[in-house]
Amino acid sequence: MNLMFLCTGLLFGWSHGVFGKAPADKGPKGKFSVPVLDVKDGQLILPANHTLRLNCRGRGELAWLLPEGAQGRVRLEASRCGRTGQHHCSRLTLSPALLQDTGAYRCRYRNRTRRHSTIYVYVTDSRQPFVKGLGGPDVLFMTVGRPLLIPCRVTHPNVTVSLAKYGEKKQVRPDQTNILWNSRRGFTIRRPNYYYIGLFYCQALVEGVAHLSYRYFIYRPVSNIKEAYLNTSGPVKALKGERFVLNCTAIGELNTRVNITWEYPGMNNSSSSIRKRIVKYQDYVLFYSLLTLPRLKRSDRGRYTCRVSSGTKAKRPTVSLMVYDRPFIRLKARNGSVLQANVGQKSYRLTPKLRAFPPPQFIWLKDGMVAAERCSRYRVNQSSLVIRDVAEEDAGEYTLLVGNQEHGLFRNLTLTLVVNVRPQIAEKAVTSLDPAPVPRGSRQALHCTSKGVPSPHVQWQWHPCPADGLPSARRA
Ligand SMILES: *[C@@H]1O[C@H](CO)[C@@H](O)[C@H](O)[C@H]1NC(C)=O
Ligand SMILES: *[C@@H]1O[C@H](CO)[C@@H](O)[C@H](O)[C@H]1NC(C)=O
Ligand SMILES: *[C@@H]1O[C@H](CO)[C@@H](O)[C@H](O)[C@H]1NC(C)=O
Ligand SMILES: *[C@@H]1O[C@H](CO)[C@@H](O)[C@H](O)[C@H]1NC(C)=O
Ligand SMILES: *[C@@H]1O[C@H](CO)[C@@H](O)[C@H](O)[C@H]1NC(C)=O
Ligand SMILES: *[C@@H]1O[C@H](CO)[C@@H](O)[C@H](O)[C@H]1NC(C)=O
Ligand SMILES: *[C@@H]1O[C@H](CO)[C@@H](O)[C@H](O)[C@H]1NC(C)=O
Numbered sequence: 001m002n003l004m005f006l007c008t009g010l011l012f013g014w015s016h017g018v019f020g021k022a023p024a025d026k027g028p029k030g031k032f033s034v035p036v037l038d039v040k041d042g043q044l045i046l047p048a049n050h051t052l053r054l055n056c057r058g059r060g061e062l063a064w065l066l067p068e069g070a071q072g073r074v075r076l077e078a079s080r081c082g083r084t085g086q087h088h089c090s091r092l093t094l095s096p097a098l099l100q101d102t103g104a105y106r107c108r109y110r111n112r113t114r115r116h117s118t119i120y121v122y123v124t125d126s127r128q129p130f131v132k133g134l135g136g137p138d139v140l141f142m143t144v145g146r147p148l149l150i151p152c153r154v155t156h157p158n159v160t161v162s163l164a165k166y167g168e169k170k171q172v173r174p175d176q177t178n179i180l181w182n183s184r185r186g187f188t189i190r191r192p193n194y195y196y197i198g199l200f201y202c203q204a205l206v207e208g209v210a211h212l213s214y215r216y217f218i219y220r221p222v223s224n225i226k227e228a229y230l231n232t233s234g235p236v237k238a239l240k241g242e243r244f245v246l247n248c249t250a251i252g253e254l255n256t257r258v259n260i261t262w263e264y265p266g267m268n269n270s271s272s273s274i275r276k277r278i279v280k281y282q283d284y285v286l287f288y289s290l291l292t293l294p295r296l297k298r299s300d301r302g303r304y305t306c307r308v309s310s311g312t313k314a315k316r317p318t319v320s321l322m323v324y325d326r327p328f329i330r331l332k333a334r335n336g337s338v339l340q341a342n343v344g345q346k347s348y349r350l351t352p353k354l355r356a357f358p359p360p361q362f363i364w365l366k367d368g369m370v371a372a373e374r375c376s377r378y379r380v381n382q383s384s385l386v387i388r389d390v391a392e393e394d395a396g397e398y399t400l401l402v403g404n405q406e407h408g409l410f411r412n413l414t415l416t417l418v419v420n421v422r423p424q425i426a427e428k429a430v431t432s433l434d435p436a437p438v439p440r441g442s443r444q445a446l447h448c449t450s451k452g453v454p455s456p457h458v459q460w461q462w463h464p465c466p467a468d469g470l471p472s473a474r475r476a
């Protein structure tokens with residue numbers, strides 16, 4: 001590889017007369033529709049430590065766009081030029097020119113940003129063919145199938161460069177189809193596959209000596225959110241003035257980059273704060289975001305959505321928040337205060353209508369005594385009382401006491417339970433159905449003793465005996 005600088009003659013041979021006959025860009029507006037640079041063939045090769053001088057000329061005020069490395073170190077001098085001073089000239093001086101000054105230098109009109117004249121300057125050092133030498137690594141993101149640029153730019157256009165993966169002998173060389181080399185950009189892999197994930201570097205051989213570029217860590221961000229959830233599923237209730245905190249958690253595969261944002265009623269206008277954290281585990285990454293509203297207002301009620309996105313995928317766990325002005329207990333009977341159950345019923349549930357916030361405590365009383373202690377068949381579940389195997393003795397008065405000690409709120413409700421008992425005739429159990437004959441004309445008293453809840457209504461019926469004198473019941 002010959003890195004001798006054949007260009008030096010060209011570099012120092014610029015004549016000051018170039019401008020007079022500059023083949024100005026003849027656009028629709030004629031000469032100087034774009035400012036003109038004094039280097040014609042679009043590139044310049046300059047040894048490191050020499051001075052870079054560029055001149056630009058146009059018919060309006062001029063401005064430059066410079067490589068990042070050169071910004072802040074160039075000296076610019078503006079002047080009027082041309083035979084009658086009708087033109088604007090700008091002289092750029094950079095001394096000494098360093099490797100990192102390698103790049104495109106553009107001159108344009110100050111008030112026309114779209115078009116410019118460009119020259120690419122290589123600041124050359126045969127001992128360092130890469131613009132960025134050993135160091136890094138830089139992280140590059142790749143997507144399978146999308147072009148991947150490995151920006152190992154060089155300081156001379158004729159350097160031959162190959163690409164290599166750390167730990168592998170095989171080198172990747174330009175093939176003009178999938179792997180393209182450009183001394184001003186680096187390697188472009190048109191359709192990268194999984195081979196291009198890992199640590200890479202470029203290598204140049206100059207006069208038999210191998211030079212290595214910056215290292216590039218090529219990384220494939222995946223967008224796989226395994227899960228996203230809030231630390232509450234149901235609707236949340238809170239009191240005005242309270243502090244409200246929601247924790248939104250997302251779990252992603254390794255290499256997933258996740259973006260968590262919040263949408264909520266006060267998002268444009270509140271003293272809320274958001275705190276984010278990422279915790280890496282061996283085979284997954286946990287991201288969480290904490291939304292804190294220090295003092296709830298009535299206007300904070302509504303839907304809180306945590307938007308978790310990664311690439312094109314997104315999940316949006318949502319929860320609704322109800323804000324109450326003050327604590328309350330609202331208690332009433334569901335269907336009148338007198339209830340009915342039947343003896344033998346497997347279970348009967350007393351469930352008054354209750355709305356309360358914050359959640360209160362409950363006590364059920366039966367005829368003035370704590371119900372659960374009175375009978376093992378009574379079971380209290382929140383604001384309900386469940387009676388198993390309903391018996392006659394379960395009839396009575398049931399009182400539900402609801403209280404919120406902290407806020408000094410108490411309510412009670414008394415319900416009356418009536419237990420229905422099927423009517424029964426006591427005599428049926430003891431008297432034979434076959435009455436003995438009695439003398440005609442004698443006086444007989446027939447007794448019927450009944451019981452039941454509610455009190456049964458008794459009705460007598462008389463059936464004449466059939467002709468054969470036998471009671472009809474016997475035939476049945
Ligand atoms: C440029 O100058 C620096 C400092 O004087 C020196 O270390 C370096 O070798 C020079 N580079 C070249 C290519 O001459
Ligand atoms: C740019 O500004 C100059 C005056 O500074 C003006 O004469 C010229 O028309 C402007 N060009 C455009 C494209 O606005
Ligand atoms: C680069 O290589 C080409 C072809 O091998 C040669 O014509 C040209 O002069 C070289 N340029 C420089 C600056 O060495
Ligand atoms: C959610 O988590 C935060 C932080 O741990 C906690 O302060 C808050 O009370 C939780 N919210 C709910 C509704 O559980
Ligand atoms: C938020 O939830 C995650 C798990 O879902 C937990 O690891 C983290 O500690 C929680 N943050 C706070 C501040 O409670
Ligand atoms: C995160 O998402 C928000 C809202 O969708 C968006 O404005 C922002 O640009 C995203 N940030 C990143 C780094 O993707
Ligand atoms: C917040 O502001 C944005 C843009 O101004 C608007 O689209 C959005 O609806 C607002 N959100 C709320 C909850 O007011």
Ligand SMILES: *[C@@H]1O[C@H](CO)[C@@H](O)[C@H](O)[C@H]1NC(C)=O
Pocket residue numbers: 265266269299
């Ligand atoms: C913004 O905050 C002010 C003062 O807290 C409140 O009056 C106003 O209603 C809020 N606006 C919205 C859109 O939340």
Ligand SMILES: *[C@@H]1O[C@H](CO)[C@@H](O)[C@H](O)[C@H]1NC(C)=O
Pocket residue numbers: 335336
């Ligand atoms: C309400 O009570 C009436 C009469 O007491 C009864 O007919 C009705 O079935 C009850 N409704 C419910 C939902 O218990």
Ligand SMILES: *[C@@H]1O[C@H](CO)[C@@H](O)[C@H](O)[C@H]1NC(C)=O
Pocket residue numbers: 381382
């Ligand atoms: C309490 O009642 C609810 C339904 O109202 C039921 O889901 C729950 O299992 C009951 N709990 C007990 C301990 O019986």
Ligand SMILES: *[C@@H]1O[C@H](CO)[C@@H](O)[C@H](O)[C@H]1NC(C)=O
Pocket residue numbers: 399401411412413
């Ligand atoms: C139930 O509430 C009434 C007033 O609503 C009150 O007079 C009564 O003492 C309360 N009973 C109990 C057992 O708390």
